[in-house]
Amino acid sequence: MEIKGKTAIITGGASGLGKATAQRFHRMGAKIIIADMNPLNASVVLEELGSNVEFVEVNVTDTEQVTAAVDTAIEKFGSVDIVVNCAGTGMAMKTVGKDGPHDLNVFKQIVDINLIGTFDMIRQAAFKMQDNEPNEESERGVIVNCSSVAAFDGQMGQVSYSASKGAVVAMTLTVARDLGRSGIRCCTITPGTFDTPLMSFVSDEVRDQMHDLTPFPKRYGKPDEFAMLAQQIVENPFLNGETIRLDGALRMPPR
Numbered sequence: 001m002e003i004k005g006k007t008a009i010i011t012g013g014a015s016g017l018g019k020a021t022a023q024r025f026h027r028m029g030a031k032i033i034i035a036d037m038n039p040l041n042a043s044v045v046l047e048e049l050g051s052n053v054e055f056v057e058v059n060v061t062d063t064e065q066v067t068a069a070v071d072t073a074i075e076k077f078g079s080v081d082i083v084v085n086c087a088g089t090g091m092a093m094k095t096v097g098k099d100g101p102h103d104l105n106v107f108k109q110i111v112d113i114n115l116i117g118t119f120d121m122i123r124q125a126a127f128k129m130q131d132n133e134p135n136e137e138s139e140r141g142v143i144v145n146c147s148s149v150a151a152f153d154g155q156m157g158q159v160s161y162s163a164s165k166g167a168v169v170a171m172t173l174t175v176a177r178d179l180g181r182s183g184i185r186c187c188t189i190t191p192g193t194f195d196t197p198l199m200s201f202v203s204d205e206v207r208d209q210m211h212d213l214t215p216f217p218k219r220y221g222k223p224d225e226f227a228m229l230a231q232q233i234v235e236n237p238f239l240n241g242e243t244i245r246l247d248g249a250l251r252m253p254p255r
Helices: 016-027 039-049 063-077 104-129 159-182 197-201 204-213 223-235
Strands: 007-011 031-036 053-057 082-085 141-146 184-191 243-246
Touching: 007 016, 007 063, 007 104, 016 031, 016 039, 016 082, 016 223, 031 039, 031 063, 039 053, 053 063, 063 104, 082 104, 104 141, 104 159, 104 184, 141 159, 141 223, 159 184, 184 223, 223 243
Parallel strands: 007 031, 007 082, 031 053, 082 141, 141 184, 184 243
Antiparallel strands: none
């Protein structure tokens, strides 16, 4: 699918991987809906991008706010063609600790944001995508999800994060099969360690360790490299139902 002229909803689009995707897609001529919880960050992106971009304050655990993002895309730009789900979070907590078992409410919260929030955007956007006019490849829409390498090699303390991100991977093929008859593709990217604002809080020692564990290139991923892969998924009509690691061959150790 050609990105120019299309409308893309990007959750978590005001920072990190989502922001880089918004910037890249906008440069390519897309109309952008920034669906994010942070108005301050979003205002910076809006000022930078200028025209053909709208901000909708969205907590992906609130289905009415997800609906508002989809409705805004149609009202402002006439369609929803692309969704990139980058909204997500995590919290370090072991299955059991000295003070007791894992807080079940924390587990539910992480799953609610990373998994259910992702699926809510998928289901609502896809419902509108199926009404799009198909292109020459009979495509009506493309959905790109963001999981994590923690889906495959989660570290100690990442049980809720790994479970939520693993479920995003698990539903990718099923969603692609469900939406195939409507001409809508779905793929998932599982990034390793990326140089985002979240990683700015880690110590130099941890940063050096992650670089050493990455076979090549020995650095964090660049957010625009994530955006580049999202672009390639949208543009390649035969990429569907696939989960792609983007991690410099990193395999995370137990801790």
